Amino acid sequence: MLRLGPFAAAAARCLPAGPRLGPLCLAGSRGSFARSWPPAGDRGPLSRQVRAAAGGERLPVLKTPKGTRDHPPAQAALRDRLLSAVVSCFKRHGAAAIDTPVLELRETLVGKYGEEAKLIYELQDQGGELLALRYDLTVPFARYLAMNKITKMKRYHVAKVYRRDNPATTRGRYREFYQCDFDIAGQFDPMIPDAECLKIVHEILSDLQLGDFVIKVNDRRILNGVFAVCGVPESKFIPACTTVDKLDKLPWEEVRSEMVGEKGLSPEAADHIGEYVQLHGGLDLIEQLLQDPKLSQNKVAKEGLGDMKLLFEYLTLFGITGKISFDLSLARGLDYYTGVIFEAVLLQQENEHGEEPVSVGSVAGGGRYDGLVGMFDPKGRKVPCVGVSIGIERIFSILEQRLEASGEKLRTTETQVLVATPQKHLLAARMKLISELWDAGIKAEMLYKKDPKLLKQLQYCEDTGIPLAAIVGEQELADGVVKLRDVATRKEVDIPREKLIDEIRRRLEP
C-alpha cells in the first residue's frame, strides 16, 4: 500500500518536546556511507593491470545514487531482525508471501498515484516496453490479482520500492526503501478484515517495544459525508481531503486558509469542516456523530459511522481500543482509499537509558481500497481490499539509534567455533577439522593464513563474538583430542576428537 514514505514529513511531524528537551528531529541524522572522492586528478601508481582494465578512463565517482545507501553488516543484521519480526507477525495471521518484479510497465502505474506520479522512476526507452520502477507494493498487488483473476487472498510482501523524491525537500527521506505490506483481498463481512489489520499494527508495535503509540482511525466515507454536509461540491472532495491531511503538521488556521485560498472553498464551508475535523475520541464520538442532525442525514457518512461503530466493537473484542483514536482529521493522501483509513504514530518516549527521546512521525498506515483492482480488470470487476504497511525505515532508524545509545554491539555473523592452531605447519590439521565441523552443520571459521599466531586467532574470536575455539596443536594431534576453549571464560578442556561435535552442540544449546 502506498501509505508511508520512509520519512515523509518527519521534520514537520516532530512531536512537542518534553520538559527537559528541545524539539528533536533525528530523521536526517543517520550516517551516510556515501563519500564522494575528488575527481581523480592524481591517479597514483595504478598497476598495469588496473590501468588496462579501466580502459584508461577516469575513475568513477565513489558513491551510491542520491537518496540510496548501502547497508553494511551491522545495519543488515539489525534490519534482518526487524524484518523477521514483522514477517513473523504477518505469518501468524495466515498470510502467504508473493513477489512481483521491481519493474512494472509504465502504464500499470499511470493514473494510480495522483500528483505523486511525478516521483516515479522511469527507465530509458532502450527498445521494447516502456518500464518504470514500482512506487509501492499495492498497485502491483492489484495488478497481480486482476491478471490472475484472484478474488480472495491474504498476502504479505516485503520488498524495496522507489520514489524520486525532490532532493531539495528531503530530510532523511530515501529514494529506495523497504515496504512491509499485509493485505486482505476479498468480499467478506464488513470490518472483520479491517479489524485484523489494526490488530496487526498493534501486535507489531507492541512486540518491537517502540514505546507508546496511538492508532488513528477514520473513514473516507465519513470525510466525504462531512464535506457534503458542509456544502463542498463533490469535485472538491479530493482537494479538500488533501488539505485536511495536513492537520497533523499545520494548525487549523493555516489549513483553513489553504481551503479557502488555494482550494476555493467558501469560508463558511471551511469553518463548518473545521468543527468536524478537529474532533477525536472513541465510541462516544461515533454515537454523537450518529446523532448529528446533518451528518445522520448523509447516506455515506451514516454507512461510514455504522461501520466505524462495528469496527470499535471488534477492536474491543481484540482488546486494543486503548490505543485507538477515532480522529476526523486523519485523511491520508492517496486517492484510492474508499473506506476505513488508519495511521499509527509513536508518542514521545523516554527510554531506560535516560537519553534523549526519539521523535518520529507515522510508523504504520493503511486502509481500504475497494476500487483499485477493478481499474485493472477488463470488466471492471471489483475485488475489495484492505491492507496495512509497516513503516520499516522509521522503525529501523529508532532501533538503530537505540542500539547505538546502548553501546551494545550486534554480531554480524553467527560463527560458533573458530578452528585454531597454536604452532606452525598445522594448516592441514585446521582444514581437516573445520571440514568435519562444516559437514556436521556447525558454523565455523578459521583464519586464512598458513601460520597465524594463536593470540591473533583468539583476538578474532573476541572481536567478532565467536563463543568457542577448537584448538589443535601437536600435542592434541598426538593425543587424539581437541582443546575446546570457552572464549568468554578462557576455560580450556581436552575433548576426545570423536566426541567433539557432540560437545560443541551441547555447549551451544540455548
Next chain:
Amino acid sequence: MLRLGPFAAAAARCLPAGPRLGPLCLAGSRGSFARSWPPAGDRGPLSRQVRAAAGGERLPVLKTPKGTRDHPPAQAALRDRLLSAVVSCFKRHGAAAIDTPVLELRETLVGKYGEEAKLIYELQDQGGELLALRYDLTVPFARYLAMNKITKMKRYHVAKVYRRDNPATTRGRYREFYQCDFDIAGQFDPMIPDAECLKIVHEILSDLQLGDFVIKVNDRRILNGVFAVCGVPESKFIPACTTVDKLDKLPWEEVRSEMVGEKGLSPEAADHIGEYVQLHGGLDLIEQLLQDPKLSQNKVAKEGLGDMKLLFEYLTLFGITGKISFDLSLARGLDYYTGVIFEAVLLQQENEHGEEPVSVGSVAGGGRYDGLVGMFDPKGRKVPCVGVSIGIERIFSILEQRLEASGEKLRTTETQVLVATPQKHLLAARMKLISELWDAGIKAEMLYKKDPKLLKQLQYCEDTGIPLAAIVGEQELADGVVKLRDVATRKEVDIPREKLIDEIRRRLEP
C-alpha cells in the same frame, strides 16, 4: 559475481540423453503468469468510482515486463526454502550480510562487463544523476569495498539483478533474477579462501540433493600461459578466452574455426591451443603440465599450475576432490577474473519417481578477481577477492519441476490453528479466542464471515493444510472449554479454556 545468467545457454548445454529418452531442454517450460488482456474494447459495467479513478483512460495491459515474472505463493514458499538453505551455508562459513542499492551510478558499471554492458538497464535522465540497474552483485561489492576503504571482508549478498537480454535469443532466461553471492576479500595465503569457495559449492549442491555434479576448475593464468606458448599475442588473450569458453557448447572443430576465422589466430596456434584445452583430469594432469617443456617455461602458467596443485591439496583435506575436475577448457566469459575460475555443472540424473531426467547447465560459478576493487580506488589499491555465485534460478526450476512431478503440495502459509464456530451468532467468541491465540504467538486464522458453516471452516483447514481447529460452540462456551480437533484424524477433545494454549503448543511440538 557475474558468473551465471539464470538460464545462460541452457538449451545449448543440454546433456546427452539417457538410453530411454530424447534430449530434454526444460529451461523454457516454466509457466508464465503473464497473460495479456485484449485492449479494453468492451469496458463492461464500470462503476462510477472505478471510471473516475481510472480517469477515463484505457485499461492497462495486464502483464509483467518481458523477461520478468510474479512469484505466486507456492513459488515464493519454495524460493524461500531454497534461499534459506543457501544462506545458511554462507552463514556456516562465517559470512556477514550486506545490502547495496538496486540502482547504481551508470559510471560505476561502465567498463566492467566488456561486451555484456549493452545488457545493462539504464534509467531515464529525469534530472540529476545518470543511473542504471545493477547487473550483478560483484561490481557493487567492489564499489562498496573501495568506497569504505575495506581491505578484508567475508560477505554474502542475496538479491535481484537485471539484464536486458536480447528477447530473441532468450530461452527461459529472465531479465530479473536472484543472485546468491559469497565473496572473500583480503590479502591472504594462496588458495585458502579459494578452496573454501569450492567447499561451499560442494556443500550446497550436496545439501540440496540435486543429483550428481562436477565442479570444473581452471586458472586464468594457466590459460594465458597456454595462449602465450602457443604464440598468441597478448592483445588476443581475451578474445581467445571468449572462444575457448564455448567449448562446453560447441565441438572443438567449430571453436577452432572461430579462432582462426573471427579472432584471427594462426591455424598452428589454434591447433596448439586445441591440444591443451581438451585436457582435463586431476592432480596427475597438473603434474604432467608442470613437466610440460613449454608450459613449465612460462612464468604465469607455472604460477597458476603451482597454485592449482596447492588447491588440490586443500580440496583433498576438505574431502571433495571426487567432484572436482581440472578442466583446461573452462574459461568463463568475464574480463575481470585474474586467477582460479570454476563452474559447477549438474550431471544427468534419474530421480526416484522414474520420470524424465532434468538437464540443466551450470548451477554455480565463480573465481578470483584481484583487480576489480583497484579499478574503483583513487590510488588503485588492490583488494584481492575470490567469490562464488549460486545459480539459484536454475536450481529453483529443477526443484519446482521435481515438486510438480511428486504431486506434493507445498504449504504456502504456516497457520497452526483455525478458530471455528459450529453455530451462528458466535463471531464475538471466535474473535476473543483468536486474539488470545495471536497474543500467545500461535499462528491462527478464522474465516472473515459472521456466520460461516462449520463444514466450510473444516474444508478450509484441509485445503490449506492447517493441522488443528479450535471450535467454540454454545455448549463449549457454557462448559468453559474449547473443542480441539485434529484435522487429519478428525479426533476431537474438549480442552479447558485455560489449558488450551499449552495443549496447542504440546500438539505442535515437532
